[in-house]
Amino acid sequence: MTAKPHTASAIHHHGEQDTIIFARSGHGTIVSNNGQTRQSLSPGDxxxxxxxxxxxxxxxxxxxxxxxxxxxxxVPVVVNLRGWGEGTVG
Known part of the structure; x- marks a missing residue:
């Protein structure tokens, strides 16, 4: 996954699938816990x-x-949400 500067994905989950992310380059953040938890990732994390x-x-x-x-x-599962704790997008 490549994320351009100053962008964010939709709030989402991956159903029954666990996900592991490896930071290859750049510095990004995983936001969770209703937007209250931020995990910064640097290369190698x-x-x-x-x-x-x-x-x-x-x-x-x-x-x-x-x-x-x-x-x-x-098969990858991505369920986009309207917001934290809200239903799926149309």
Missing amino acids: FALIPAWAEHQEVNEGEEEVEWVISRSGG
Whole structure:
């Protein structure tokens, strides 16, 4: 995944799939816990996003962020949400 500067993903979860992120380059943030928890990732860092955990990937910096993402399961699941704790997008 490559995130351009000053961008953010939709708030989402990955259903029953656990997700592991490896930060390859740049400095980004995983936001979770209803927007209250921020985990900064620098090159070489890993993050675990448990199944069903609502989260958002954020790049607030001036450089692109490149993350390698691995999920359990054969077909990737992404469920975009309207907001923290809100229903799925149409």
